[in-house]
Amino acid sequence: MNYTLFTLSWFETILAGISVLAIYSFLYRENKFYRLFEHLFIGISTAIVTIEPIKTFFWQTTLKPLLGLDRLAFPDGTYVADYDFNYLLFLIPIFFGSLYYSILVPKYSWLAQITIGFLLGISGGMAFNATMVEVTPQIIDSFRPLYINLPEQSARENLINSLNNIFFLIVLFSTSCYFFFTFKRKPNGVVEKISTSGRWLMMGCFGAFFGTTIMARLALLIERLQFMVDHWWVAVMALF
Amino acid sequence: MSQLKNKIIVFFTFIGGLYFFLEYILPEKWQLIGYEIEFGKYHDQITQGVIILSLMxxxxxxxxxxxxxxxxxxxxxxxxxxxxxxxxxxxxxxFYLTSDFIAQEKKNYTIARFENLELFVKTVVEDYETKQSAPLPRLQALIISLEKERSPELNAAINSSISETKILMRELEVNNAVKNNLHSQKEILIVALQGLTKQVARLAQINYEKDKAQLVSSFIKNSLFIPLGSAMFSLLAFYVVTAAYRSFRIKSWEALAIMIPALLIMLGQIPHGPAYIYSGLPDIRTWLLKNLSSPAFRAIFFGSAIAGLAMAVRMWLSLEKSPVQDDEQDRG
Amino acid sequence: MNYGLKLDSRLIFLLVFIVVAIPLVYDSSIKPAKMETANVTYQELEKLAENQKNGKPALVLIAADLAPSTQSENEPQTSVLIEHLLRRRIPFGLISLIPFATPYLEQMPQEIVTKLAQETGETWEYGKDWVNFGYRPGSTIMIQKFAKSKDLHEFFKTDAQAIPMKKLEIMKGIKTIQDIPALIELTGTVGVFNVWLQFFRSDQHVPTLIHGCTAITIPEAYNYFITNQISGLLEGVAGAAWYEELLSEVYPARKPGHALKIMTALSIGNILIIVLIGIGNLQELWNYWKNKRTRNF
Known part of the structure; x- marks a missing residue:
């Protein structure tokens, strides 16, 4: 990659590199340079979060049709289509949503709770759909055959798959047992022993999480270092 | 009064959830005393309303x-x-994101305005044939609007569109205009207008690309937003390494139970180059993920899913104390 | 009592920095580790290309729910999948539930198209081969509205550049979710994948779901992979690197992407961590032994 001095892409790369260095300066110690860039990031992120929904949704699908701005006028002043008065219904959620702002006036702040409650209710009502769709296939998959004898597979494959299924169900059952708090467990009883083995097997699961987490975190660092080596350093060297 | 407020909130919370609950459990269309009921008929409008509500x-x-x-x-x-x-x-x-958006909208509006002329010509001819309105004043309005758009780059295309419009007007002026001639001239005019629209679209795109707002907003994203965001999260890499060194120590058998799968998974997902330890490591990693971590995770997931559903139902039916509920209402 | 070497945090930071930077400076890349899940994903996309031959208009949806915090893994994944779709001329649309994804949605396909055009001499066109629907707010509700919409033109109205749907050639014949044979979902953000899985379906049609996850969520993603709730899976940057390898085998003229380079540095970084864990444990053992000896005296 080659950079021509003082072009837009050169400035872009140089500033991006300075941003990365500002953040990494935190590794030495907390400092003003880091704090400044951290606040810069928060400001920019807030602006993106604010403007993007207005741009792609609120303006295009709500305000524009509501104000009749999606209808184009012909040269003689007539319109392509008549105004659809159904769009006035958008005023209902707009009004209902404006109740949020009552939170700023202590006397009427309870009105905001109506809107918040309404949205909480929606998420509650949708939870049935969400849970069923996600969990049902997993419950079905958990009923695995302990003995597999498929003609299209070799005896070795059948044996391995059977053993895998047995192990899978042992892990599932014993880990589930760990979370049974419905009845009192006897010390050294069967359930207690199974739940202890469940705890051990869960440790294996957490180990898997640790192993993959390492990869995720390192990937983040490497991607930034790659940018610094392949782009920023080249842009800096263009100065000399 | 406080109780009434509470009841209003509980009512709206219940109503909010009721629609989406019924929408899930009821079939799309069903019969009730001979009437066909389509429950999700206004689903589009309702969901639109909910999104607007959340965006407020x-x-x-x-x-x-x-x-x-x-x-x-x-x-x-x-x-x-x-x-x-x-x-x-x-x-x-x-400011720059909004300006960029306005510039985008302006570009698209300009193009759409010219594309609209094509539809206008079709409408004028149709209205003439169905004797709904007189075509000549309307086409005159078209000429006036085209004249207003004159610029050195568009002059040729505008001239051609105007002259084709005038020919169409002449065709319409002739009493008993031959239908075929009228239609062929209409098509010629539409082609001329399409040519004009193409030119306009090209110019609008060039102007948009030169627009400072677009350049500045992409500069902010590329030079500050993306590098700052990814650098901030990549700091975690340094801390995860120090944490691994300081805390990942085999002080008990359980720690060993974490360590062994962790090491096998780490070794199984990375290339080793010439110093390959064991070629079966990726397969061991896959086996561990499929047969050890998945069932254990699933057991935890089943528990959390059931708890999540129970919590959602309690929230919907206002059985749970709302985090936004104040103490005064509690007492009420 | 604590005996032996005690490494300062800043020294470890410096060590990580140097060790990881070396392969990047020397621009070295080695063959990545085999990923069975990436093989399956590759086959799923090939199947889509085969099914596309029957001529019915279809659009693959890519939910690129990435952000700067996950770009190191989700970006290479999205890039390889977009590249494969472009090479096989499968039309696709990009969408996101995360507003921070907007710069990627705009830049990524364009960069890949430029790279492919240099390699093959062919051309790909916006609006014909791909479309960017941009960020869409509303999360769960938006997905449900999308899945149940009877007219996707009305649902989207415009693309991210405010171009009306009717002007986009790619959208001709795309009316409902039934015209979307597959959804490719790439994210590392908690809860985002789940809402696509839960709500992007209708009573008549459930699109094939392919998931690209960050490495942290790999164990979670396997849970969906073994139940076939997802038909393809790319496991972090390692999955993207193996996918690149698969593409390079089929298209030998292809220039390697950056997932491969990341993998080399990642490999060395992982080995460093294993070494540090080893040192930490040896210290622990040394302390244990020393303390035991002191007690005996």
Missing amino acids: TIGLGIINIFMTHGAIILKSRPHWINSLVLLLSFLITA
Whole structure:
């Protein structure tokens, strides 16, 4: 990659590199340079979060049709289509949503709770759909055959798959047992022993999480270092 | 009064959830005493309303950020400069993103306006044939609007469109205009207008690409937003390494139970180059993920899913104390 | 009592920095580790290309729910999948539930198209081969509205550049979710994948779901992979690197992407961590032994 001095892409790369260095300066110690860039990031992120929904949704699908701005006028002043008065219904959620702002006036702040409650209710009502769709296939998959004898597979494959299924169900059952708090467990009883083995097997699961987490975190660092080596350093060297 | 307020909130919470609950459990169409009921008929409109409702919080966020950081700046509290940077970066980014969006809209509006002329010609001829309106004044209006758009780059295309419009007008002036001639001239005019629209679209795109707002907003994203965001999260890599060194120690058998799969998974997902330890490591990793971590995770997931559903039902039926409920209402 | 070497945090930071940077400076890349899940994903996309031959208009949806915090893994994944779709001329649309994804949605396909055009001499066109629907707010509700919409033109109205749907050639014949044979979902953000899985379906049609996850969520993603709730899976940057390898085998003229380079540095970084864990444990053992000896005296 080659950079021509003082072009837009050169400035872009140089500033991006300075941003990365500002953040990494935190590794030495907390400092003003880091704090400044951290606040810069928060400001920019807030602006993106604010403007993007207005741009792609609120303006295009709500305000524009509501104000009749999606209808184009012909040269003689007539319109392509008549105004659809159904769009006035958008005023209902707009009004209902404006109740949020009552939170700023202590006397009427309870009105905001109506809107918040309404949205909480929606998420509650949708939870049935969400849970069923996600969990049902997993419950079905958990009923695995302990003995597999498929003609299209070799005896070795059948044996391995059977053993895998047995192990899978042992892990599932014993880990589930760990979370049974419905009845009192006897010390050294069967359930207690199974739940202890469940705890051990869960440790294996957490180990898997640790192993993959390492990869995720390192990937983040490497991607930034790659940018610094392949782009920023080249842009800096263009100065000399 | 307080009880009434509570009842209103509970009612709206229940109504909010009821629709989506019924929408899931009821079939799309069903018969009730001979009438066909389509429950999700207005689903599009309802969901649109809910999205609008949730987006209405945007302004609240902006007000909050200005109140919090504005107060710090006005009272010159320690590190007020950071708050100033935050507000300025917010305002500058918001300004350029909005300007870029306006420029985009202007570009698309200009193109759409010219594309609309094609539809206009078709409508004029159709209306003439169905004797709904006189075509000549309408086509005259078209000529006037085309004249207004004159610019050195568009002159040729506008001239051609105007002359084709005039020919169409002449065809219409002739009593008993031959239908075929009228239609072929209409098509010729439409082709001329399409040529004009193409030119307009090209120019609008060039103007948009030159627009400063677009350049500045992409500069902010590429030079500040993306590098700052990814660098901030990549700091975790350093801490995860120190944490691994300091805390990942085999002090018990359970720690060993974490360590062995962790090491096998780490070794199984990375290339080793010439110093390959064991070629079966990726397969061991896959086996561990499929047969050890998956069932254990699934058991935890089943528990959390059931708890989540129970919590959702309690929330929907207002059995759970709302985090937004104040003490006064509790007493009421 | 604590005996032996005690490494300062800043020294470890410096060590990580140097060790990881070396392969990047020397621009070295080695063959990545085999990923069975990436093989399956590759086959799923090939199946889509085969099914596309029957001529019915279809659009693959890519939910690129990435952000700067996950770009190191989700970006290479999205890039390889977009590249494969472009090479096989499968039309696709990009969408996101995360507003921070907007710069990627705009830039990524354009960069890949430029790279492919240099390699093959062929051309790909916006609006014909791909479309960017941009960020869409509303999360769960938006997905449900999308899945149940009877007219996707009305649902989207415009693309991210405010171009009306009717002007986009790619959208001709795309009316409902039934015209979307597959959804490719790439994210590392908690809860985002789940809402696509839960709500992007209708009573008549459930699109094939392919998931690209960050490495942290790999164990979670396997849970969906073994139940076939997802038909393809790319496991972090390692999955993207193996996918690149698969593409390079089929298209030998292809220039390697950056997932491969990341993998080399990642490999060395992982080995460093294993070494540090080893040192930490040896210290622990040394302390244990020393303390035991002191007690005996």
